[in-house]
Amino acid sequence: MSRRQLEQELAALSQRVHALGWVANHDGNITVRLGDGRYLATPTSVSKGAITAEGLIVVDGEGKLVSGKGKPFTEVALHLAVYRARPDVRAVLHAHPPTATGFSVAGIEVKSTLLAEPIVSLGATIPLVPYARPRAPEWLTNLVPFLEDADVLLLENHGVMSYGPDLETAYLRMELVEHLAKIQLVATQVGLARSIPAGDQAMLLESRTAAGLGKAARNKHSAVTAAVNGATTQPKPIPNALPTPAADPLLRAIVAEELGHLLRK
């Protein structure tokens, strides 16, 4: 994808996030890793509905402006913490989708285990990162324990951060969390938000790893890369890593549907 296409994709996503009502005022921000320690970003103090490809900025690894007319946003520090912890991540999206953010305000986790598919897409849990005052040291350090495992975070009294190998994946992950929050809200109102059986959760998590998602799959990949590159240090073994994609055709179908756009790449 050319730089121009990337700028257009980022601007279109920004407008989409605004149209969905996931942000108000100047809330929310989006970045893409460009390489060479630089990141394409939305500027601060602009409605996400008014972002254009021409209005984007470029920042360095410390969040300082490299080019563009706007100014960097404060929360770029949160994005950079994700990029530092996760070399596989190329896009980060932060917004305040109202239902999921409502859960974060109530201090209640949004469960990925209510339905089968989100376990494949998001893993066993969607972490609820403890609240920290913006720019306080804990603002960043609170994220760190969750970054390796999770591809989406619920930030207490704040909002949602999602990230992935591209903008579309980051978007889809946030969409799924907001959708799950709505389902959990209704289930709680009408009765009880029950998770699917534990045994099925375990099988779906194995399918997730087999599909190349999550920490175990990434560790497996880096172990193979290290072996190919003749690394002398022995990578950690992967506990219970699955050797092959889900043998069960039903599980395989769920994985294919849920991860279609990633698997097509």
Ligand SMILES: [Zn+2]
């Ligand atoms: Zn925010």
